[in-house]
Amino acid sequence: MSDGAEMRATPGWVALWPALMLAIFFLVPFGIMLAVSVSHRDPAGAFIPGFELTHYARFLSAFFAKVMAVSVGVSVAAAAICVVLAFPFTVFLASMSHRTQTVALVVLLSVLSLSEVIIGFSLSTLLSKTAGISNLFYWLGLISEPQAYTPSLFALVTGLCYIGFPFAVLVLYPPVSRLDPEIVEAARVMGASASRAFFGVVVPNLRGAIVGAFILVFVFTLGSYLLPQLLGRSEDWTLSVHITDQAIYQTNLPFAAAMSIFLMLVALALVGLASLAGRQRRAA
Amino acid sequence: MTNLRIERLSKTFGSFTALDDVSLEIPTGKFVCLLGPSGCGKTTLLRLVAGLETPSGGRVLVNGEDQTQVPTHRRDMGMVFQSLALFPHLDVAGNITYPLAIRGADRASREARAEELLELVRLPGMGARRIDQLSGGQRQRVAIARGLAIDPKVFLLDEPLSALDAGLREHMQIELRQIQQSLGVTTIVVTHDQKEALTMADLVIVMKDGVIQQAGAPMEIYRNPANAFVAGFIGTTNLLPCAIHDGAIELLGARLPIVEGDRVGVDHGAAQLSVRPEHVAIMPAGEGAIEAEVTFVRDLGESRHVLLQASGQEVIAQLTPETQASYRPGDRVSLDFRPGERVVVA
Numbered sequence: 001m002s003d004g005a006e007m008r009a010t011p012g013w014v015a016l017w018p019a020l021m022l023a024i025f026f027l028v029p030f031g032i033m034l035a036v037s038v039s040h041r042d043p044a045g046a047f048i049p050g051f052e053l054t055h056y057a058r059f060l061s062a063f064f065a066k067v068m069a070v071s072v073g074v075s076v077a078a079a080a081i082c083v084v085l086a087f088p089f090t091v092f093l094a095s096m097s098h099r100t101q102t103v104a105l106v107v108l109l110s111v112l113s114l115s116e117v118i119i120g121f122s123l124s125t126l127l128s129k130t131a132g133i134s135n136l137f138y139w140l141g142l143i144s145e146p147q148a149y150t151p152s153l154f155a156l157v158t159g160l161c162y163i164g165f166p167f168a169v170l171v172l173y174p175p176v177s178r179l180d181p182e183i184v185e186a187a188r189v190m191g192a193s194a195s196r197a198f199f200g201v202v203v204p205n206l207r208g209a210i211v212g213a214f215i216l217v218f219v220f221t222l223g224s225y226l227l228p229q230l231l232g233r234s235e236d237w238t239l240s241v242h243i244t245d246q247a248i249y250q251t252n253l254p255f256a257a258a259m260s261i262f263l264m265l266v267a268l269a270l271v272g273l274a275s276l277a278g279r280q281r282r283a284a
Numbered sequence: 285m286t287n288l289r290i291e292r293l294s295k296t297f298g299s300f301t302a303l304d305d306v307s308l309e310i311p312t313g314k315f316v317c318l319l320g321p322s323g324c325g326k327t328t329l330l331r332l333v334a335g336l337e338t339p340s341g342g343r344v345l346v347n348g349e350d351q352t353q354v355p356t357h358r359r360d361m362g363m364v365f366q367s368l369a370l371f372p373h374l375d376v377a378g379n380i381t382y383p384l385a386i387r388g389a390d391r392a393s394r395e396a397r398a399e400e401l402l403e404l405v406r407l408p409g410m411g412a413r414r415i416d417q418l419s420g421g422q423r424q425r426v427a428i429a430r431g432l433a434i435d436p437k438v439f440l441l442d443e444p445l446s447a448l449d450a451g452l453r454e455h456m457q458i459e460l461r462q463i464q465q466s467l468g469v470t471t472i473v474v475t476h477d478q479k480e481a482l483t484m485a486d487l488v489i490v491m492k493d494g495v496i497q498q499a500g501a502p503m504e505i506y507r508n509p510a511n512a513f514v515a516g517f518i519g520t521t522n523l524l525p526c527a528i529h530d531g532a533i534e535l536l537g538a539r540l541p542i543v544e545g546d547r548v549g550v551d552h553g554a555a556q557l558s559v560r561p562e563h564v565a566i567m568p569a570g571e572g573a574i575e576a577e578v579t580f581v582r583d584l585g586e587s588r589h590v591l592l593q594a595s596g597q598e599v600i601a602q603l604t605p606e607t608q609a610s611y612r613p614g615d616r617v618s619l620d621f622r623p624g625e626r627v628v629v630a
Contacts, residue, residue: 180367180369182365182366182367182369183369183371185336185356185365185369186363186365186369186370186371187371187382188336188356188357189334189335189336189356189357189359189361189362189363189440190357190362190363190382190383190386190430190433190434191357191358191360191383191386191387191434192357192386193355193357196386200386201371201373204373205371205372205373207373
């Protein structure tokens with residue numbers, strides 16, 4: 001047993017490096033934010049260090065409860081739509097030739113290079129009354145006059161889905177392409193119709209990947225603060241928009257920090273719930 | 285009880301012909317092995333029977349009923365895949381009874397059937413195990429049990445034992461044959477391993493390039509191959525160019541009269557002689573029909589192979605353990621091919 005330590009491939013101190021990185025880039029900023037959230041607001045400058053819970057108390061109001069509900073609701077909707085669209089898409093993509101798969105993935109990745117601003121303005125033009133797709137519908141005789149689809153909740157969720165979809169595909173693609181195609185054939189031979197094989201065998205075997213894609217898109221869209229302002233009405237503004245507003249325009253950094261911590265806690269709780277759901281079904 | 289009939293079945297993938305006008309009759313309860321090198325069309329034939337491929341021409345009949353328009357999931361087949369394709373999200377019992385659950389069987393009857401099948405494949409009480417807790421041989425048995433769960437019309441297996449190591453594979457060949465015989469289910473196994481085919485099958489179908497080369501009982505195919513490909517593919521053989529002339533086989537400067545028992549499929553002219561190594565007799569120089577020189581001796585434990593050169597052709601002779609004589613490379617000897625055990629093919 002004495003040479004057990006010598007046989008270890010990596011010495012223990014190597015773990016210090018990721019620990020250090022985690023501390024510098026995550027724990028320290030988080031600590032600062034926590035400290036700011038309980039400090040005193042200085043309308044002239046940023047904040048005066050101290051300890052008060054007024055900002056947390058202010059958040060506990062009907063108005064911000066509604067904002068929080070809108071934030072979570074919009075992100076859950078966007079994540080759910082993305083996964084529902086991306087999952088069959090990825091399963092279909094994985095059955096195509098390698099060449100087609102490469103082209104499709106490159107196109108999807110190129111979407112990620114677009115900034116949120118460009119996506120937001122493009123969509124607000126496409127959904128506008130003057131130059132948008134409603135003119136096409138009008139020309140086709142589907143509607144009696146052109147109309148604006150933005151700003152609206154629909155426009156906002158569309159924009160978030162546009163951003164979230166490539167992420168969902170990228171998370172789903174590796175496990176989907178690794179799934180043994182003979183599993184589906186086995187289910188078919190054993191009496192399962194095509195749709196039954198899909199929902200009874202493909203979906204349960206990729207539950208982890210589906211939950212992962214959902215969490216990624218949810219967290220990613222939760223932090224979006226530009227699209228709600230570009231595509232949403234003021235009642236569709238998410239907590240991220242209000243945090244930006246407080247931090248930059250109202251110079252109320254402590255309140256912005258307090259809201260950020262709330263947002264983070266809610267996000268963590270939802271991610272925890274989702275991954276728990278994913279794991280429990282797997283064990284069952 | 286199922287009679288399976290394949291009529292003029294063809295399958296092309298683009299310009300590649302995987303199966304070319306194959307007709308075949310498989311009687312009830314028989315164990316059939318489709319044997320051939322990779323790309324010979326044996327797996328395609330199996331998949332056409334299962335309905336996983338659509339034929340380019342011809343049809344599959346089960347008990348006289350055309351299956352062409354019957355979708356895979358309504359064919360009531362059982363199948364074991366090369367990758368086994370067990371469902372990782374279900375436990376052993378869940379896997380085995382999946383075909384029953386699809387058909388709406390209630391929980392009690394499923395549990396009873398699972399235990400019955402686990403007994404059959406010698407895994408009693410393992411129903412609650414997860415698939416990733418099983419060894420390769422155990423997974424194999426679960427896949428077999430799952431394929432048999434509904435008493436399938438035809439039991440199809442695609443290279444089922446190829447992932448197992450040699451010892452376990454031979455054991456499972458015997459076990460699979462015993463299970464098949466006890467149930468009497470019509471069974472088709474695809475394999476590229478001729479020993480596996482000879483061990484298990486009632487009927488061996490040798491395929492090459494999408495065409496059936498020969499169909500017959502294992503010993504018949506071994507003793508009486510229809511052509512040079514079959515002779516070379518099944519077991520070890522010496523294939524030597526020869527000519528048939530006036531009731532004799534002429535080869536290597538010798539003239540061997542054809543006798544009772546020799547299987548000569550060529551009337552006249554150039555052909556090939558197939559002689560199994562165990563039918564090549566070595567004797568002192570000058571006593572036999574064909575002169576040869578020993579080039580190598582292989583000791584294989586249960587037997588010895590002597591490699592010889594005769595007029596530029598390599599000949600392998602197998603010595604029985606009782607043979608006292610010993611040979612060294614360079615020894616001059618003469619050979620005879622045992623009368624009545626000679627096969628001439630085109």
